Each structure stands twice: as structure tokens, then as C-alpha cells.
Amino acid sequence: MTLTSPITLRDLTLRNRTVVAPMCQYSSIDGFANDWHFAHLSRFGIGGFGLVIFEATAVVPEGRITYGDLGLWKDEQIAPLARIVDFLHSQGAAAGIQLAHAGRKASTPVSWRSEEDLQTEEQRRAAGYEHWQPVAPSAESHSPDDPRFQVPLALDKAGIDRVIRGFVDSTIRSEKAGFDTVEIHAAHGYLLNEFLSPLANHRTDEYGGSLENRMRLLLEVTEAVRAVWPAHKPLLVRISVSDNAEGGWTTEDSVVLARELKARGVDAIDCSSSGFAQGRISYAASYQVPFARAVKQGADIPTMAVGLLGDVDAAEAIIANGDADFIALARGALNDPNWPVHAERYLGDKAYELWPVQTRRVSEHDRVLGLQAS
Numbered sequence: 001m002t003l004t005s006p007i008t009l010r011d012l013t014l015r016n017r018t019v020v021a022p023m024c025q026y027s028s029i030d031g032f033a034n035d036w037h038f039a040h041l042s043r044f045g046i047g048g049f050g051l052v053i054f055e056a057t058a059v060v061p062e063g064r065i066t067y068g069d070l071g072l073w074k075d076e077q078i079a080p081l082a083r084i085v086d087f088l089h090s091q092g093a094a095a096g097i098q099l100a101h102a103g104r105k106a107s108t109p110v111s112w113r114s115e116e117d118l119q120t121e122e123q124r125r126a127a128g129y130e131h132w133q134p135v136a137p138s139a140e141s142h143s144p145d146d147p148r149f150q151v152p153l154a155l156d157k158a159g160i161d162r163v164i165r166g167f168v169d170s171t172i173r174s175e176k177a178g179f180d181t182v183e184i185h186a187a188h189g190y191l192l193n194e195f196l197s198p199l200a201n202h203r204t205d206e207y208g209g210s211l212e213n214r215m216r217l218l219l220e221v222t223e224a225v226r227a228v229w230p231a232h233k234p235l236l237v238r239i240s241v242s243d244n245a246e247g248g249w250t251t252e253d254s255v256v257l258a259r260e261l262k263a264r265g266v267d268a269i270d271c272s273s274s275g276f277a278q279g280r281i282s283y284a285a286s287y288q289v290p291f292a293r294a295v296k297q298g299a300d301i302p303t304m305a306v307g308l309l310g311d312v313d314a315a316e317a318i319i320a321n322g323d324a325d326f327i328a329l330a331r332g333a334l335n336d337p338n339w340p341v342h343a344e345r346y347l348g349d350k351a352y353e354l355w356p357v358q359t360r361r362v363s364e365h366d367r368v369l370g371l372q373a374s
């Protein structure tokens with residue numbers, strides 16, 4: 001098995017193991033995809049990625065991290081997403097969508113927009129500015145000293161049902177948009193992760209306390225999503241394998257969770273980490289690969305590795321060693337949207353077949369400059 005070998009999950013075959021990890025663009029108004037999203041995502045199809053996962057897409061409006069997030073809570077939001085999916089398909093890439101709810105980390109500012117940019121009603125309308133009350137398992141701020149985060153309302157049973165319904169309805173819309181796979185976002189300290197983690201979940205009902213209770217909401221969401229997502233299409237879940245914090249969620253918990261997810265029809269686990277204010281981890285190349293390996297070995301399920309994976313030899317080794325089944329890039333893909341075609345060139349591809357026909361004269365450029373593998 002190599003980086004460039006195809007892989008099949010259910011009826012979906014990816015042309016290689018390279019994946020664009022979901023990346024919020026904070027560039028929507030009222031949740032709609034626009035030309036920015038088209039250009040940003042299309043280049044990864046041109047660049048040869050096997051799967052392009054669209055950014056965290058809110059299943060209900062209050063589940064957005066910011067007012068600029070993508071959303072799929074109404075039918076009108078389907079068409080602009082479908083346009084991008086169609087283009088990716090025309091380039092031989094598969095398209096995935098990360099369905100998300102930000103929980104208590106919702107309604108935060110867009111980092112690059114200052115308060116001066118939002119002073120007049122006209123400015124706010126042009127930016128699509130909105131502000132709302134976040135919800136969470138417990139009424140505790142993500143970070144009490146940080147004014148960007150509000151104290152959320154604790155969800156009651158009706159609120160929990162609304163979350164599940166939101167995931168189900170957005171999944172049905174994802175199918176209508178033509179997506180090949182859905183990824184449930186249960187990582188990074190957002191709503192589903194908040195329910196999982198003892199750092200954020202202090203409920204005393206059946207959704208809090210024991211590991212079984214804390215897993216309940218994610219497992220209910222997964223069952224409900226799987227029930228409406230076509231049986232021939234794979235379902236992914238992104239988790240924070242460890243909170244990297246004392247008293248938090250652990251890798252051992254993730255192995256238990258991954259087994260439960262697998263039993264409910266999840267086809268691969270996207271292995272990230274952290275998301276709570278208490279979490280600490282040192283960043284280095286391939287820093288989260290041990291999480292992907294632990295979940296793959298412990299739960300016998302395909303995994304996606306992510307986190308500073310741009311080195312081709314290292315990525316090849318991760319696949320060849322069986323540490324993970326997919327290599328996902330976020331910042332590395334922004335840096336080089338052509339990373340897969342460049343990786344294939346580096347690995348000895350002389351045919352340039354992964355390059356779109358319109359671009360294959362790159363081979364002349366490479367030959368003259370001595371960039372082709374010998």
C-alpha cells in the first residue's frame with residue numbers, strides 16, 4: 001500500500017490516499033457557499049487530491065462557530081455546494097462534507113474582522129454579521145476569561161432532539177448536493193466533543209456522567225445519520241482522540257468509542273486531538289499519527305492521519321507501515337494545492353496522468369529544469 005494506491009470504502013473508490021482536511025473559511029453569508037468556496041475547493045481537485053472534505057458546515061444556524069460559517073440547515077444552501085461537488089467530480093476527486101455544531105464555541109468573532117469593520121448597520125449587513133446564544137451540555141464557558149466565548153445554555157431534551165434532527169436533515173441535503181461522504185465533526189471542543197469530554201460535560205442525566213452516557217449523543221447522532229445516508233456511501237467521524245489534558249478524554253476512551261462507531265456503520269475515523277482550553281500538546285511533524293495508529297489498532301477500523309504531514313516520504317511511510325489509511329492535509333494543502341501531483345512526481349510518476357490534461361505541459365517544464373524523477 002502506498003500514498004498513491006486507490007482505496008475503497010463501501011462503493012466509493014478514491015484515486016489515492018490524499019485528503020484535504022476540513023478548513024473553515026469564515027467567508028459565507030447566511031451559511032451560503034459562494035465563489036470563494038468554489039475557487040478554494042476546486043483547486044484541490046485540480047491538484048490531484050483523492051478526497052476533498054468541505055469545512056465544518058453547521059447543521060443549525062446556532063451551531064456555527066462564526067456568522068461566516070457554511071451551513072446546510074435549509075434547502076436553498078444545497079445548490080452552491082452541488083456546483084462545487086460537480087466540479088470536483090469532473091476532476092476525479094471525491095467530495096466530503098463535515099457536518100458540525102459548534103456548541104459553546106459558537107457565535108465567536110471572525111478573527112480577521114475588527115470591531116471598527118462592524119460599526120454601522122450597512123457594514124454588518126455586508127459582512128452577514130449575526131450574534132446569538134450558544135448551547136452546550138452544561139452552562140459553562142469554554143474559557144471564562146476570554147470575552148469571545150459566552151456562557152452557553154445547557155441543552156434540554158428538546159434541544160438535544162433539535163441537534164439530532166439538524167444532523168439528519170443536513171445529511172439528507174448532503175446527499176441531494178451529491179457528496180460522496182459525510183464526516184460528523186465530533187472533535188476540537190465543539191458540541192459533540194463537549195458531550196464526550198469530562199472537561200465540558202457535567203450533566204447528571206443520561207447524557208452525562210459515565211463514559212457510556214457521555215458517548216450517547218454522538219452515538220445517537222451517528223445512528224440517525226447512518227439511517228438516512230445511503231448504504232453504499234461511507235460515513236466518517238472526526239474525533240479528538242485525546243484532550244491532552246488531565247482529567248480529560250483519553251486515547252483509551254477513543255478506542256472504546258471507535259468500536260461503538262464501527263458497530264453503527266462508521267467506515268473510518270479521522271484522528272485529530274485537543275480542543276479544550278486545558279489541552280496541551282507539542283506540535284511537530286506527524287504529531288498526531290500515534291493517535292491514528294492507536295485507534296486503527298485498538299478498534300480495527302481505517303483511520304485518517306492529520307497534522308503537519310506535508311513530507312512525502314513520511315506520508316508514504318505512514319501508509320506503508322499501516323499507521324493510517326489516509327493522509328489529510330489542511331495548511332499543507334493551502335501551501336501547495338498541487339501537493340498530490342507533486343508527490344507523485346517526487347515518487348517517480350513520469351506520465352503526469354494525475355495532472356488535468358490542460359496542465360500536462362508542466363512535464364516539459366519539469367524535464368528542462370531537471371525536476372522529473374529519474
Ligand SMILES: Cc1cc2nc3c(=O)[nH]c(=O)nc-3n(C[C@H](O)[C@H](O)[C@H](O)COP(=O)(O)O)c2cc1C
Pocket residue numbers: 021022023024025055056098185187188238272306307308309328329330331332333
Ligand atoms: C484555516 C483552517 C481551518 C480549519 N477548519 C477546520 C474545520 O472546519 N473543521 C475541522 O475539523 N478542523 C479544521 N481545521 C483543522 C484542520 O482540519 C487540521 O486538522 C489541522 O490544521 C492540522 O492539519 P495541518 O497540520 O495539515 O494543518 C482547520 C485548520 C485550518 C488551518
